[in-house]
Each structure stands twice: as structure tokens, then as C-alpha cells.
Amino acid sequence: MFKPSRRVSAIDLSGIRKMFELITEDTINLGLGEPDFDTPPHIVEAAKNSMDEGFTHYTVNKGIIELRDAISNKLITENRIKTDPESIIVTVGASEALYMCCQALVESGDEVLIPDPGFVSYHACVKLAEAKPVPIKLGEDYDFRMTAEAVNENISPNTKAIILNSPANPTGSVMKKRDVRGIAELADDHGFYIISDEIYEKIIYQGQHYSFGEFSDNVITINGFSKTYAMTGFRIAYTAAKTDITEEMLKIHQYNTACASSISQIAALEALNGPQESVKHMVSEFKKRRDLIVGRLRDMGIKCVKPAGAFYVFPYVGDADIYVKKALENGVVVVPGHSFGENSKEHVRMSYATSYENIEEAMDRLEQIEY
């Protein structure tokens, strides 16, 4: 009988994927983690042109210099991060970036602080690197925001890194500047690394985004194109870190993927250099949908924090498994909170990356649930 490695046996496939298997034609899917908008045409055009011009071969491992230049300029001007093109690795999505960071930074005996609730990959990537995930409980009291105090309480002599995510999946919380600065100071004082997943940076309705890299050098910044430019299928993102960290991460990247797709790199370059109207349009649409979904859920008597960013709400529903089952019986897919951590058994995640009309219909259906 096949015996998988202990590393792989220790993790499960994401609960979100399992939900998709239950979808029928009439189901409204509020489980999706990707924008429902089309990739802007100028980006698609750039990708097509790159193929026509024969740009269909390997690139250098870190990614084409034009793209790394554009990324480094963005990080310097928009995020106030001290960086340069040599400190950037272009990756196959933020997913690869997270895996690469964990493999390069942590090992057995190390602890990695992760948000709970938090994106599904954090726990799995830490486990695959044979380190110990230490969940930090986030609750409604601070609108699910990570705070410097909560981090401080969970630091131990074995803390090697923390993974942070603002705006956050699954709660949409956006961290305050004082907490970003405070956690950066804690990382410097205690000598641990910050892995900052900033993939929802541009999808923000209230407050402002701050990068940890502005306040500390011990930061690996992860950002990408999937969410901001509706480019999930292009599989393209990047890391920025000090050169010594970057050179170690590059080993994982090289042996895992060699390089990101050449075509996607050209598309990403166009995304950064081209017009940004599509981003503004998408965010203003998301905001309308957020107001609709939060309003409707509250009208049903469901406790729901109004998220400041991303495109998810994380309402309190009591027993999430019962609620998920009833929602499905009424033709709506929502994701149980425990997919995002042990602490979240009484919540569900609903994505509003689907049309206004779909959300209205989904809320009409959920209104029928008695619980």
C-alpha cells in the first residue's frame, strides 16, 4: 500500500475545494476566492503579443529584469520599502511564494505564528516545512484585526517567523499603522521574520494599507497580480526580501519551478505599467456588494463585522457545519469557518466576488434558513 511521507500525511486538502464538489447548476457560489471580473483587455493583449513574438521560453530564475524593475519601483514609491530588482523573485502566484518562504526560513523545532482565522495555506506551508504553526486567536472585539499585543503574547524563544495578511482573508480586516509598526519592532527586538502577504493590498474600502517592509528589514513582502488585476489564472506574484534571504529562497524557487511563466511575466509588466482604472472600478463595485451583503445579513439578525478590505464577510452563525448544510439545501455555497483555523468554528466565510444580483438572490435564499 502507498505510504506518503509524514510531511504530506500531516496536512489535508483545503476544505474550500471540497465545497466546490457540491455545486449544481442552480447553486449560488459564495465560496469563491477570486474576482469575478475579466482580466483587463490591455493585459490579455500584452500576453497574446508576447506569444506572437515568440516570448515562450524560460526566463532567468528571478524573472525578467523589466518586471523586477517595475516591481521594485512600485514597492519603493507606493510602499516605502527599501528594495532593488536583485531582491525580487517573481513567483508562480503568492501560493508558491508562501511555500518558498516557509521552506527557506523554517524547520523542525521552529514556531511560526499565524492568524486564526487565516488563509488556508499558512498552516499547511508551515507544516510542510516541518515547523509548528502557532495560531493567534483573532476575534470580533478588534474586528478580527491582528494587534501587536496579541503577537507579543504568543512569542516564545522558538518563534522564527510570523505570517501576516492585511487586508485579510477570510475576515477582510485591515491592520492599523500602530500595529504594523509595533509588530515590526517586536520582530526586530526578538529576531524573528515577518512574512507579509499583501495580496489584497489594493482592495480596501476604509483605512489605509501599510507594509511591514516600511518599518523593518526582517520582512519578506509577498504581493501579486491575482486579486488586484483579476489574473488568478496567470499564476504570477513576487517576493521582496533582503538579498541574503532572497538568495536562499531562490534555491527553492529554482528547483521547484525554474521560473514563472514568461507570458505571465509580460502580462504582469503590463498590469503594473498600464492604466489602473480597472482596479478602481472593481473596488467600487466590491464596496457596493459589501454594503449589500452586510446590510442583508444584519437584517436577518446575523452578527457580521463590516470588513474594511478584501472581498469576504465572516459572519457569526453558531454551529457553522449546520449552517453550511442548510445554506446548501437552500442553494447557496458558503465556507465553514474551521477551514481557516480551529478558532473559527462558529463563523462562515461568504465571498462577495459575485454579481450584485447573485448576492441579492443568495440573501433571499439564506433568509429562509431557520436556526
Ligand SMILES: Cc1ncc(COP(=O)(O)O)c(C=O)c1O
Ligand atoms: C491571503 C491569500 N494569499 C495568497 C493567495 C494565493 O494567491 P495566488 O493566486 O497569487 O497564488 C490567496 C488566494 O486566495 C489568498 O487569499
